[in-house]
Amino acid sequence: MPNLQDDRVEYWTNYYAARPASVQIMAQRSSKYIHYITQELERRNMPTELALLPFVESAYNAKAVSSAKAAGLWQFIPSTGTHYNLTQDWWKDQRRDPVQSTHAALNYLSYLHGFQDNDWHLALASYNWGEGSVKRARDRNANSGLGTDYLSLRMPKETRDYVPKLQAIENIIRNPDRYGIKLPHVPDQPYFEKINNTRDIDIDIAARLAEISVEEFRELNPSFQRSVLLGEHSPQILLPKHKVTAYKRNLKSHKGALSAWEGYTPAPGESLAGIADKYGISLAKLKSLNGYGAKQSVALSSRTLMVPRNSGAPAGITPDDIMAPAINTASPAMLASNANVIRASAMSPTVPAQVTAPAPSPAANSRPAMASASAVTVDPLADIIYSSGNNPALTAGVRAVPVAASSAAIPSAVSRPAVYKRPAVAVVAKTTGKPAVRTASLNKPAPKVAKKKVSVHKVVKGDTLYSLAKRYNTSVQDLKALNNMGSAALKPGASLRIPGAGSRG
Missing domain, CATH: 1.10.530.10 (Lysozyme)
Structure with missing residues (x-):
């Protein structure tokens, strides 16, 4: 491009x-x-x-x-x-x-x-x-x-x-x-692997079998809106590639039910009250679990209902537990x-x-x-x-995070490695001669700064290393090297040494 x-x-x-x-x-x-x-x-x-x-x-x-x-x-x-x-x-x-x-x-x-x-x-x-x-x-x-x-x-x-x-x-x-x-x-390798599922399974159990958190499971599978995956839908789940073997092993050895819930497809005109009675739960709970309004009395034959696998809803389960987390x-x-x-x-x-x-x-x-x-x-x-x-x-609203927020909490490990080893594909723009997107190096040491006249800049809110480098006709690396800086954000009020070169105003 x-x-x-x-x-x-x-x-x-x-x-x-x-x-x-x-x-x-x-x-x-x-x-x-x-x-x-x-x-x-x-x-x-x-x-x-x-x-x-x-x-x-x-x-x-x-x-x-x-x-x-x-x-x-x-x-x-x-x-x-x-x-x-x-x-x-x-x-x-x-x-x-x-x-x-x-x-x-x-x-x-x-x-x-x-x-x-x-x-x-x-x-x-x-x-x-x-x-x-x-x-x-x-x-x-x-x-x-x-x-x-x-x-x-x-x-x-x-x-x-x-x-x-x-x-x-x-x-x-x-x-x-x-x-x-x-x-x-x-x-430069796949993060996830696709797994076909043909059995009813609760999301929390699937996560436990994969030895990952429910949060990570949902992050890879955000399309699922209920807490149970029905085998009749033949859902394809994504798991971290390094966890697939553990998931298959744990699934094979798992004892007991994989889900507290199952699907039920209503007959045309079937009443919600009759279905609730059949599965031993209250009408209000059945409606809440399946998104029906208080005035609705007939089930939609086009939508599979979520109902308890055994008579009565599992102890301690509430409608809020069943719904997918807020988006x-x-x-x-x-x-x-x-x-x-x-x-x-x-x-x-x-x-x-x-x-x-x-x-x-x-x-x-x-x-x-x-x-x-x-x-x-x-x-x-x-x-x-x-x-x-x-x-x-x-x-609920915009969180007031400073523009120059510290990056200390970010893992120090998105760029591809400098040497990209997939021989079959040349990732270089065909007409422009641009370098490949994935080849930015993150490990270059800061260059040594030649001795030259040094001035001092008082950091104000909104200053960044990049904006100051442009202003003083220098580079981010030179600023970092001269001030012995890592990747932390600039703090207003701090004094920053600037290599001697005219300001651009």
């Missing part, structure tokens, strides 16, 4: 560079999925830079949901998810499935690339704004004798910033040292300040599912405008980065 040359790229590069802790957390999240996504891109001969798109879409949070109900790593809205065969029902939402949603997103992006005359920048604009909107903008420019490339089009601010954000993330991933950011190490939802304040971090992609529901599909109607949808960011004074990335499904207090 060709580099985009635009002032917005520098703006967003500086924006992310000023938030190293947030970038590190997003990168750590990506470590579970990025190898798989990159592999799929290589298999399809698509640009590997697209593996960075979930940074822009969802901050690499597979459980992310926007105010417009876009969900998952790739932020599919419900209608487009349905069009790309992503199941969305009471039991699961495949828009949040890392494997299924990746296949759907790459099918969609491949289609858009062909639809927009094999221009990746226009394909990405279409992913954000809708291909019909981009096509109409191109037609208007062509009729006026103007250019029809990405930078020539009139488009909403969010779409104008969309490709620059991706380019900014790419700039940082390629050369994190330049921007004073330390990325975790991601081995991280972007607050209005965060959406107003950084709509692209977690957003509702205006992906047209009329797009044909096959890459070779015909062009859609010009009435492809566009997305609503987002509110202004000027009223928000906290880090716009904070809500999506620090929100947690297990802590409702963090999802």
Whole structure:
């Protein structure tokens, strides 16, 4: 994919560079999925830079949901998810499935690339704004004798910033040292393995058999919306690759029931009261477990109910225990300040599912405008980065995290190793000669600083090593070396020694 040359790229590069802790957390999240996504891109001969798109879409949070109900790593809205065969029902939402949603997103992006005359920048604009909107903008420019490339089009601010954000993330991933950011190490090997399940099993038992926490199980399998996986659905579960052997061994030796629950498919017109009586639980509990309102009396024959495996609900189990944990939802304040971090992609529901599909109607949808960011004074990335499904207090609004938050808590281990050993694939842009995205080195020692005139800078809020390096015509590495610094954030009020070179003002 060709580099985009635009002032917005520098703006967003500086924006992310000023938030190293947030970038590190997003990168750590990506470590579970990025190898798989990159592999799929290589298999399809698509640009590997697209593996960075979930940074822009969802901050690499597979459980992310926007105010417009876009969900998952790739932020599919419900209608487009349905069009790309992503199941969305009471039991699961495949828009949040890392494997299924990746296949759907790459099918969609491949289609858009062909639809927009094999221009990746226009394909990405279409992913954000809708291909019909981009096509109409191109037609208007062509009729006026103007250019029809990405930078020539009139488009909403969010779409104008969309490709620059991706380019900014790419700039940082390629050369994190330049921007004073330390990325975790991601081995160039699969993180997870797919396992077919044909038996009813509770999620907590599946996690225990795999010798992982329920939280980690849900992180890899965020599409499951109930606490039991029904064998009749033949669900495919993802497990850490190094835990698959333990899971199979423990499953084989497990004694007793794998689930306290089972599925029941109602007959047409069957009453909920009769089903509750059959399974020995109260009508209110049956309704609560299965999402029925107080006034509903007849079961939906199209939806399998969750009922106790034995007569009566297990002791100590409440409806809240059965429901999937709360999904991280972007607050209005965060959406107003950084709509692209977690957003509702205006992906047209009329797009044909096959890459070779015909062009859609010009009435492809566009997305609503987002509110202004000027009223928000906290880090716009904070809500999506620090929100947690297990802590409702963090999802209630934007958490006030300092822009230059310390990165000390981030594991020091997302970049590929400098030597990439898969011989069959050359990960180098075909036309631009750019280095591969995955080759940024994290282990270069800080260069020795030549003796020269030194001045002192008083750190103020908002200063970063990258911004100061640009201001004083020096480098991040020189600043680190001169001040004997690691990766900790700058503290306002601290004195920073600056190599003697004229200020840029």
